[in-house]
Amino acid sequence: MISQLKFPSHLPRHHIKRSSAMALAPEHVNPESIRTAYPSAWPQYPYNEAPPTPEQSEVRYSIYSELARRLRVRDGVELAYDVFRPFAPGEKFPALLSWSPYTRQLQGTLAPLGQNEAGLTEFWVPRGYAQVIADVRGSNDSSGAWDNFGPEEQLDLAEMIEFIAGQPWCNGKVGMVGCSYFGMSQLLAAEHQPVGLAAIFPYDAATDLYRDAYYHGGIYSAWGRFWFTSLMFLNHTGGRVADLSGFNNHFSRILSREDPFDCAYYQERSSGPSLHRVEVPTYFGCDWKFFGLHLRGSFMGWEGVPETTPKKMLIGPESRPRRPFGVYHGEALRWYDHHLKGMDSGVWEGAPINLYIQGEDTWRGESEWPLARTDWRKLYLSGDSLTENAGPAGERGYTVIPGTRATWRGEPKLVFRTEPFSSPTEITGPMALYLTAVSDQDDTDWFVFVRDESPDGSQRLLTRGMLRASHRELDPGKSEPWRPWHPHTSAEPVTPGEEIGYVIEIIPTCNLFKEGHRLKVEISSCDPDTDLIYTHEPLPRVVTNTIRTGQGGSYLLTPFIPR
Template sequence: MAGLEPGQRRLNGPQTTGRTYRNLSQAVYGVRREDDTAVTLRDGTVLRADVFRPDTRSPVPALLAASPYPRQLQDLGAPVGVIEAGAGDFWVPRGYAHVIANLRGTNGSGGSWGFFDGQERRDLDDLVERTAAQPWCDGNVGMIGISYYAMAQLAAATQRPPHLKAVFPYDVSVSAWEAANHNGLLNERFATLWLRTVAVLAARGDRLLRRGPSRLVRRILAAPSVHRRFADAGGADMVRGLQLISRAPHTAHPWDDLLRAVRTEHPTRDPWWDERDLRPLLGAVDVPVYIGSEWTNVVLHLPGAFEAWDGLRSTPHVRMALLGAGGMPWPWESMHVEALAWFDHWLRGRDTGTLEGPPVRYWLAGADEWRTSATWPPPAEYAAYALGADGSLDPHETPGARQYAGDNRHALPVRLSWSTAPLEADLDMVGHLELRLTAATTGTDIGWIALLQDVAPDGSATEVTQGWLRGALREVDEEASRPGRPVLPQRHPAPVPPGETVDYRVPLVANARRFRRGHRIRLTPPTTPGPTSPPCWASPMPSWAWSPSTRCTPRPACSSPYCRPARSRGGAAGPGATRGHRPGGPRPARADRRSTP
């Protein structure tokens, strides 16, 4: 039995957004378990699910988790990035059935997996309704889980199954294109590792995943002293796990077909990706949705939280919470008390207080406090900083140009960076940012990668957020764009004209941070390759027919390139909150609530 009370298995990670709830369900039930339950879909395909439910004769609400990840591993307790269905030993004693289902073609489920396609949405609709029809279910179904489990929640909600009452899709992506590509830059390392890992695990069954050595592993991982070590298991641990698993052999179909589709056959947004994009469908969602992520998940799910927030603007009850660093360790069991207050309200009719206060709560790093807002982004002021020819990042432009080369064959630096002077006062940056860049390159394509850092007086740097853009997909939908949020169709590649200056708008993922007095803000390329980032400011694009060089000259122009930090005007979530101040410079434009950077 898991929870926060004495004698319970202690859950890792933050459990609320700093709030106190009331009338929450208590842990009073034993657990019944039914493995490998058959779920027949409308076309006759049979999926497999594990059902954990309270030891009671009374019907109870159900929480459904569905993904291509092995259901048999969800109680393993390992810090692996596929254990994300939630802690059943938390939910079941509190009176919820926890149903963990495998999607088509994975771990004993029939059919062939299609990777977030239209068939999967129909299957999820059926899963919800089949769950609600079980004699042990009272007809109220919620959905739970992070990452792909979160994606499945929103996919199901777009189908409007009658018995789906609420969802909690934390760390969600609403577009498969954006999960695999960063504004046209293929996230090849992660996409390959992830798809191969799913392929390897999908073919494994109970003999490996439930019996034999796995039983011993479960007992070892359940030891409190071992479990506590996973409290800080983050992205690096996830990637190492994927690397280890992906080395095992897997069958070719459909996995190599999907990998080929992602890596080579569909290099731009096209109908294949459109089928795997929930954004046009989110307006149909009519159930309460609680979305969120953590500020450090810049490269994968954080952008999806904002895409979901925008797409759900017509949904009556939507809330969003954004956690600080370390908010979502593996295995996933953080934010369970927050989710309990949510489901107790919507599935059980309890007055938990979950709807009290503004709908947006976010952790302001640097100030180390919770903030609230009625909107996202919060009302703010623009602050424009020019990339100076002298390497300065300043409200006042220093005219000129800087050159660099992507290798050591030229007498030029291989990387450039820009920094502010030490800040004279605290500066709160909350919201969306963009880099406007005027540059010339000797090649016909280029990949722009920009990293924003907080540099302390001792020189140590904290990564804040990052942005990407493939030069050939630089086209901007100006009518749909807002300050700080350029909309990039990414459908029609156009070669970059060699030697000519070109204007680019590079979106940086939204974030929130207080840059303290005496700190510097630095814009730089990433220094080392990560699971999603090449190691340089601009990289060649080999999958196009063009053969670019990486020698490039960023040129400040009269419409100065700038990133847009914003000073938050959102209210504090608790007493003692302070406000940052914008350094001196040109008076910024005032933005409306929907377009504030």
């Protein structure tokens, strides 16, 4: 029985030791040993110990490369791709497709760039998998105009998968590998159900371009500007892209806020509306720190993919390092060994969901999401406290003046805390802030930060939520008490001076608050610029906001987990 990746005997023992301590972040990850058959990237598994693996693909092949190949698709566009496959003439292997506009050439480097996300060829090919890395249309060496996840790009993706499945070196089964753009594309591919696609492993895969990426709670995110800058450096400055019109058109459309409401432009480029079409086995993954972009998508994906589709999910700690993408290759190998090679990898043993418990630094298996045993409690904003006893009615307020040093720091803000927990207390799940407030303007923004505060005052940001006041409309059919659904299809101005109720979605989290720690909530109407790519631009107006507290006022719906 093979219980872990089999490491060569010549490696020092510290390279191969696996115990319950594998759930703890290593003190140091050697960045020079990421692109190897035994990557040092952490974690590799969503478990406290290396999982039992009766059968596993062994390292036995050298890498044969076929570079700068081209596939002509239905409209004459040519897609550039590289093939890396085991050097074994006459043998057939499953293939893994990595698909993005991030340039094929970047993906084989150690560059710690956010777009180095295709996964590790050095890991997969020696174990008997072919990896195909392709440039989407209009990017790098591919012709045509970039489509930003759009319909043409999706059709290209389906064609590429069917083409790969028919290659003489392929056994007819195709999976996909990579995170972020690479992960989001996996869900879009599965929805088209191309012949040959047998399983996917979408890690860091947002499912809603409007809600997850460009507009959070209806508030424009700086993420788009930063992401487009990265795309520009990769594609505009290298002299390879023949037609830059696709990039320029989409850059202009997003950056000029041409579509401030949710619409067909976003939805046809998002997997969310068609997740019911995903039929191949799907393994979702993300980490708790990625609430600014991808974390919500993992949970929406888990919910949206049919129960009849074999699926698993892991939500872990922050990866070390984040890039190049090299984490969870050990678990993905178990997944693809089973679904693409028919091996008894043991990947379906145990719970379908594995969560990393922050604050405790352990993994735990679960059977559903949200957790069925959740003890939902209302923590009222009362005075400066978060408490189950609402207390007398009251109010607290602040005035925001845009363009000041205070607003750049995310201030002013209101702070509410629980009493120190008398024993370790777990909060795991989605949350919602039911806010009752009065504004003296016809619109404003609400930002909510949730933190773990220790007795010495140090703190960790766990998650956040936000909502533009004019986007407060709810869709009752899609909303849950713990996860409101805002259509974001129109703006409803606020009547100045009128008391308004808001339900603000807060991205799920998981944390064990140690004895003496507090749950801390901050509420403001501006986002600190120090959030960098995940900051948001405040409305350019002076506004005074007053929050109703105590009896009949605001509360946080909080998922306590019995222990």
